[in-house]
Amino acid sequence: MSSVDTYPGAFWRLYRSEARLVLGRRRNIALLVVLAIVPLLIAVGVASSRHQDSGGPAFLGQITGNGLFLVFTALTVCTPLFLPLVVGVVAGDSIAGEAGTGTLRYLLTLPVTRGRLLVAKTLGTLTFTAVSVLVVAVSGLLAGAAFFGLHNVTLLSGDTVSLGNGIGRAGLIALYLVVALFGLAAIGLFVSTITENAIAAMATTVGLAVFSLVLDSVPQLSAIHGVLLTHNWLGFGELLRTQVDSAALLRWSALHLAYAAVFLSLAYARLTTKDVTS
Amino acid sequence: MTALVTADPDRIVRTDLAVRTDGLTRRFGKQVAVDSVDLVVPRGAVYGFLGPNGSGKTTTIRMLLGLLSPDAGDIEVLGAAMPQGLASVLPRVGALIEGPAFHPYLTGRANLRRLDACDRTADPRTSKDRIDAALVRVGLLAAGEKKYRHYSLGMKQRLGLAAALLQPRDLLVLDEPTNGLDPQGTREVRHLVRELAADGATVLVSSHLLAEVEQVATHVGIMAGGALLRQGELHEVLGGETAVVRIATPDVDLARPALAALGLELQDDPEGLVADLGGFAPEDVAAAVVGAGARLRGLRVERPHLEELFVSLTGEGFDVLR
Numbered sequence: 030m031s032s033v034d035t036y037p038g039a040f041w042r043l044y045r046s047e048a049r050l051v052l053g054r055r056r057n058i059a060l061l062v063v064l065a066i067v068p069l070l071i072a073v074g075v076a077s078s079r080h081q082d083s084g085g086p087a088f089l090g091q092i093t094g095n096g097l098f099l100v101f102t103a104l105t106v107c108t109p110l111f112l113p114l115v116v117g118v119v120a121g122d123s124i125a126g127e128a129g130t131g132t133l134r135y136l137l138t139l140p141v142t143r144g145r146l147l148v149a150k151t152l153g154t155l156t157f158t159a160v161s162v163l164v165v166a167v168s169g170l171l172a173g174a175a176f177f178g179l180h181n182v183t184l185l186s187g188d189t190v191s192l193g194n195g196i197g198r199a200g201l202i203a204l205y206l207v208v209a210l211f212g213l214a215a216i217g218l219f220v221s222t223i224t225e226n227a228i229a230a231m232a233t234t235v236g237l238a239v240f241s242l243v244l245d246s247v248p249q250l251s252a253i254h255g256v257l258l259t260h261n262w263l264g265f266g267e268l269l270r271t272q273v274d275s276a277a278l279l280r281w282s283a284l285h286l287a288y289a290a291v292f293l294s295l296a297y298a299r300l301t302t303k304d305v306t307s
Numbered sequence: 308m309t310a311l312v313t314a315d316p317d318r319i320v321r322t323d324l325a326v327r328t329d330g331l332t333r334r335f336g337k338q339v340a341v342d343s344v345d346l347v348v349p350r351g352a353v354y355g356f357l358g359p360n361g362s363g364k365t366t367t368i369r370m371l372l373g374l375l376s377p378d379a380g381d382i383e384v385l386g387a388a389m390p391q392g393l394a395s396v397l398p399r400v401g402a403l404i405e406g407p408a409f410h411p412y413l414t415g416r417a418n419l420r421r422l423d424a425c426d427r428t429a430d431p432r433t434s435k436d437r438i439d440a441a442l443v444r445v446g447l448l449a450a451g452e453k454k455y456r457h458y459s460l461g462m463k464q465r466l467g468l469a470a471a472l473l474q475p476r477d478l479l480v481l482d483e484p485t486n487g488l489d490p491q492g493t494r495e496v497r498h499l500v501r502e503l504a505a506d507g508a509t510v511l512v513s514s515h516l517l518a519e520v521e522q523v524a525t526h527v528g529i530m531a532g533g534a535l536l537r538q539g540e541l542h543e544v545l546g547g548e549t550a551v552v553r554i555a556t557p558d559v560d561l562a563r564p565a566l567a568a569l570g571l572e573l574q575d576d577p578e579g580l581v582a583d584l585g586g587f588a589p590e591d592v593a594a595a596v597v598g599a600g601a602r603l604r605g606l607r608v609e610r611p612h613l614e615e616l617f618v619s620l621t622g623e624g625f626d627v628l629r
């Protein structure tokens with residue numbers, strides 16, 4: 030029966046539909062707009078208070094000298110809270126949202142097999158994560174260029190590298206952040222298979238990220254800090270040294286990917302045995 | 308029980324059946340929502356799946372489509388065992404399960420596009436044409452660009468039907484397809500079901516509109532309290548109940564002895580006489596009346612309707628049982 034054959038490119042079509050669904054949704058667009066505004070606010074704040082050296086996040090002091098540092102500052106500011114929030118919302122909504130509106134039962138009876146659905150939802154969430162990080166970085170780059178100009182970059186170690194090299198490092202930082210947030214995204218996808226209540230799934234996911242941040246800030250728990258979900262998120266500063274400790278970066282990335290593997294496996298086990306009663 | 312069920316099961320070739328379940332059972336906690344159900348839906352049938360609220364129709368349908376796992380029993384859909392055959396069988400099955408469900412912030416058309424894009428068996432080149440055709444078929448073409456959230460109840464229901472019709476289907480499982488539809492919509496669904504059946508599809512339709520079902524169904528199954536009480540061809544299921552003949556005549560005294568001689572058990576009726584028809588031919592009854600010299604004003608044979616059978620099987624009680 031020819032109608033049962035899979036069309037070539039069918040998965041690509043499913044993925045595109047998934048990406049369009051998350052990127053086209055008004056709530057998600059609003060989240061991206063907020064992310065885009067963060068670098069602008071930092072730029073305005075820094076520009077209006079020149080010459081006042083008053084602490085603040087890493088790299089803040091260098092922004093006036095080189096707009097590229099606005100990218101690093103904005104990513105540092107967004108990493109603990111804004112980006113996890115965005116990832117938590119999209120990942121938590123991914124399957125629970127479909128279950129809540131009842132569209133899950135129609136996807137499954139098309140059929141989209143459950144494994145395929147999880148892969149598509151994972152890629153859709155990852156796409157949105159990457160877009161979110163890029164929005165912060167690009168907005169930071171544009172605002173930095175407009176407010177302070179772009180110049181050769183003085184690294185943390187004191188050496189100076191070309192602007193192109195600096196932008197390349199910014200790109201690697203963005204990539205590292207996407208990998209780091211993948212762990213959280215996988216947790217969100219798993220939570221999303223447990224409930225039909227998308228809001229609860231989002232809140233749980235974001236809550237877990239915050240919980241990890243809190244544990245990370247308690248010195249007495251330093252024994253477990255190394256394996257916390259959020260512990261190495263800001264490790265991307267490593268990429269701003271002349272001698273990048275790539276072994277450390279790979280080790281941290283492996284931890285994030287291990288989180289992703291564990292929770293995606295749990296999500297798969299849960300989704301493939303789930304009774305769909307919504 | 309009807310012929311189909313009591314017939315030697317080996318005589319029914321497996322592939323002649325669009326749906327077959329064997330001892331299908333599902334519990335929710337202590338409650339047995341579906342209790343050893345043996346569905347038999349022949350290919351090409353329009354199977355009216357009936358039962359009071361909470362009798363287990365939707366739960367059964369969910370198990371057929373692989374959304375719920377049964378606690379016991381076997382399922383076969385279009386000749387393939389479920390749930391192993393889901394991926395190969397479901398593309399040939401269109402379904403409406405417990406009402407439509409779509410993304411509220413997308414338009415009707417965008418929702419269909421989404422479903423079509425997710426269907427690995429859908430040809431992307433014909434996507435637009437098939438979506439248009441489905442919208443036309445349910446009379447929703449003009450409202451295709453409206454957000455689903457702004458649809459009326461009946462429009463939502465129509466979009467659900469359109470989704471089930473995006474591809475050619477061998478089996479349609481329609482759980483209360485007429486819910487919320489206007490009289491025209493209800494009539495359209497009736498036509499649609501007939502059309503689909505005429506094209507060779509099997510339609511399993513659950514509904515509370517017994518008069519509608521009676522008009523389109525070739526087979527019925529009646530559920531109550533999780534059990535399948537009766538199933539088979541419509542006329543057979545109804546045939547179990549006796550027809551009544553109502554004889555309208557002003558000359559009751561002339562007609563009565565003649566009809567009694569024929570063997571009818573007569574009762575008085577405001578218009579004349581009434582009797583269980585039993586095995587008698589209506590024309591013989593008419594001839595007997597006229598032959599006795601009585602003036603015959605009218606003679607009506609009343610066959611029982613699904614509604615009477617339904618109530619007699621499932622009880623008069625209005626309360627949901629559990």
Ligand SMILES: Nc1ncnc2c1ncn2[C@@H]1O[C@H](COP(=O)(O)OP(=O)(O)OP(=O)(O)O)[C@@H](O)[C@H]1O
Pocket residue numbers: 306335340358359360361362363364365366367629
């Ligand atoms: N997820 C669930 N958890 C617990 N009980 C359930 C669940 N789904 C259904 N039930 C119970 O199973 C029984 C059968 O429900 P089902 O939805 O199959 O009825 P139905 O015949 O479709 O009724 P209706 O005509 O109202 O649609 C009901 O008593 C219902 O409360």
Ligand SMILES: [Mg+2]
Pocket residue numbers: 364365366405482
């Ligand atoms: Mg129901």
